[in-house]
Amino acid sequence: MIRVFAKTLTDKLRVVFDLEGSGRLILYSALVGVVAALGASVFYVGLNSVQSIALGGWLGYRSPAAGSESPPALGVQLPPADRWWLVLLVPMVGGLLCGLLVYTFAPEAEGHGTDGMIRAFHRAKGFIRGRVPLVKAIASTLTIGTGGSAGREGPIAQIGAGFGSVLGTRLGLNDADRRMLVLAGAAGGVAAIFQAPLGGALFAVEVLYASTAVEFSAIIPCVVSSVVAYSIFNAIFHVDVPFRAPNVAFNGITDLPLYLVFAVICALVGFVYVWSFHNLRSRVFKPLRIPNHFKPAIGGLLVGLIALAGLPHIMAGGYGWIQQALDGKLSLQLMAMLVAAKILATGLTISSGGSGSVFAPSLFIGAMLGGAFGLACEQWFPGLVPAPEAFVLVGMGGFFAGVAKVPLTALIMVSEMSGSYNLLVPLMVVSMINVAILSQRWSLYQEQVSSLIDSPAHLGDFVVDVLARIRVGDVHDPSRPVTMVREDMPLPEVLRLVARSNDSYFPVIDDDRNLVGIFSLHDIRSALLGNGAGNLILASDLASSPVATVVPDDNLHTALRLFTQKQIAELPIVNPENPLRVVGMLTREQVIHAYDRQMKTHQTQQQRA
Template sequence: MQISSTFRDPRLRRRGRWILLSMLIGVVSGLGAILFDLLFHLSQWALLGKIGRFSPPGAPLEGGEAFGPDNAWWLPVSLAVGGLLSGALVYFLAPEAAGHGTDSVIKSFHHQLGKMRKRVAPIKAISSAITIGSGGSAGREGPIAQIGASFGSFLGSALKLTHHDRRILMMAGMAGGIGSIFRAPLGASFFAAEVLYSKPEFEYEVLLPGLISAITGYSIYSSYAGWGYLFDVPEISFHQPRHLAIYAVLGVACALFGAIYTKFFYFVRDQIFKPMPGPAWIKPAIGATALGLIAVAFPQALGMGYGYIQQAIDGSLTIQFLLLFAAIKIVATSLTISSGGSGGVFGPSLVIGGALGAAFGQGFAELLPGWAPEPAACVMVGMGGFLAGVAKTPFAAVIMVMEMTGSYGLLVPSLLVAATAYLCLPLAVRLYENQVPARPDSPAHTGSFATDILRNLTVRDCLDQSESRGRTISADTPFDQLINLMASGKQTVYPIVSDDDKLLGELSLEDIRRVLLETEDERPEIAGDVMRSVVGPLTPDDKLTLAARLLASRQSDTVIVVDNINDQHVVALLSRRELILAYGREMVRLKETDLRDDVVKQEPF
């Protein structure tokens, strides 16, 4: 009997539904990763392979034969063709698929109720496969994240779930996609929960659905693409405390390179391609052609670059090459994505960090033989540290790199480098510009935090409900008449105005009480003699957060509102009661909006 009643518990049934939905999203994410992998290899064979006669080395687990280029001058042609195809596909069918997809998912979570157009995922997948397959420097996580997130969003809408639940399913889809393609289910679930905020904060409700989705997707994708770690890494572990000082310096270096990366990335977008004349769909081809010209001299700039990181782990690359590779990879990724090309920035960040860590490790090994950590260890630690700084995901970055490489023995230095890089980079210096600082700053949590409610309301919202602007008093009003006026009214604060109705000061009941305690000879003759400076004043466009601070800083319960700061004509009095009523009305409105199924009409596929 007790067991039967337990299974009828609605809370258990709700949890069971979340498990099933998360697994379903994981299935679609894993299959989506397989489909994207096929599209990518087809595109690479047709564009970079057949036209450019080049195939860059890949990660060991992914296989593929590296060759060429036979004639480097064909590389700009391959990239230009890919840029034209990708640009036309995106800008004529789904403009929001341009750029890096993870940031689009973050934006959807915070600002679009977790809703994504159905056509975005397939367009993003095809255009990204073309961009990367033609030689563009971009990552696979962007399109994969959007495939999983788009299905999670669709499922939430189809089942008529609340905005909150749809957002959670969308992020579970992101975790499923990233966990599949990088073979890092735990790190992907942490990434989906952590990447929404630039401060070290998590959307904790995403963690378990994201983990279930990522495990499911990882299992399906690995059954197709192979099991194991993405990179072949020797047995390395941390066992020398003296290495921590060197690792801390590496963290600072990751932060410095990360600042250059993010600044240059958005400089190319905002200062070069945005103001560039001409149709938007042409710009990805222009960026791709520029990258192709660089590739004539340095073909290693093309593609995802994982093969070169494996070579760095093996110790077969020089310091000079690694530093040049990291610098050119920053330029290559900026030209590919900032021009409007489609792809991710997560993968290139890992590659840049790995190359930087390898150069750093080799340099210290030559300077301090016997004291420095192994260069291969610095590759893994650099990957996680660099990503932690630019993506603002210190925990997820460390976990993902360990899952991708099997370098669990480097947990301690990885955490140190990630924390150092994260703390050395200001919150504003980040790759994902749609991140918000913390949960209270997200519109997704408006209605859960009182500060959010007041921040989204203005004084005007209170005035719309106010019946009277209150009573004003002329500065030359006799004091005896002033006492009678205040005794017969209910106001606690009276604005003192000039003949042209301009605010001069204010009087409160407390001010009058103090004056009445004085002798008649000491009492003022007119209101202007006893008025004091105004607290505030407020204007109709001021946020209610400011009004709350002003009311909290004074004894009386009223603040004067003027039309504007320059003219200062009194328009109303705002009381604590009106502020509380406005807060209550907005709270009710937001909660009702979030609980009912007011699905916004979306464009058909």
């Protein structure tokens, strides 16, 4: 009685809820979000601790506070002159330790981790080695904590993605679902550490492509993971937005001309940034005839030289200096110098093999570029231009949008991180124009592909046009008998019938030969292992319902979608005038053979033409 009630309830729930498809994935995505939040928390504490010791303690360097952070107890301090040698030594040692760790245990963790996540999605079926997240977290903590010019987005994206991959593998999920959990993990990590739940979700689905393509199928898992990770991280640390937004607003059409000019400038500087970033790797560090383990130490030493030259602002993420620019406390000359210095420092840190991301440096460069442009416009056209601080905020999002090809992510993420949507319109204008002007080939993420059709992850998706032209009735073999089972047939008779049949799926019918359910060989394995059940188990107990079916006029694309959603290998074909009357069975193999025949026919026609 209880078993029958439970089965009936389950069948009813399946009618209302997609328990087999997205329901299961949502549950897994929430679990990934929990672990992404905990991973982000450990990484956040570890990075702050190393920075406090290495930069604050050893170097005596304390950057300004950003957002809700408490100002340094001793105020903003630059490295004292008598510790000049430590300014060179600390980043160099951090780079050395990073290089030894990464190239010994997980070479794929070098550089900015976002590319690793993108590569896993497109080319590795969502597989990320279990050790990669741990190595990436430690290596990035060493690189950024000792002054390397890098950010936290890449490491935390790879940490979250790595757990998503491990969970998907342990659960035995298929390649498509494992890829979804990889993106969900990346979204959760980014959402947590940057306090940007919507931005984190958009980042994971948008950063995969160098065009305007978006991985729409992953939006729900990414949103679920982002919300969970954001909520847990915020409950632990009670942090506010990373930046305090200036009290500025968009004044309408009169502001647009300068924002249009600024968008072009962002594209030009973005080209220089991407060009230098990749050429430092390919033409400077890669040809060096020394083991890769030691190259990040050279990058760290050169970053130390830039800091020693009077620009320690470029060390680590630089969020405090971004806040200073937002508050209007930096000069035009200093911000202009910091644009060039940060471009060089970021290339030296990451292109040498150091571990970190390009997100924070891109925000920094865009902020300083916007601040310098705004101050210059204010000097040239006093009283006729927006406040310079407005260009700082717009520059943060607009610049990153172009160099990373993520316009939606950039404008939403910067708005979330600053807690202000007052400049959403100019952010949209600058982000979209920058992406449109700067060619797809000039992106910081080399693993991006142009569109869905270029991704190995979607290689099978583009059979749709062919299958949509073939009907189920065209491939149905009416001469093939269907083994149907009465719903009241006891288990021993079911087993004898199955043993004599070559079929794998068995429709269950009532006394009027109407379809009431279906079971497969997999469904009766537990019954085969049972002992003493005998006539107590009937065919109706084995069957699941409602049954996914097709009619002869349905196309094979519809059938393929049902095969994928329900994760089954056969579908009953029913009479269109009586949807409960089974007239045949359609198999995956029939769909594949039909596709092959159609493609061979098409190729033959092309050769003749």
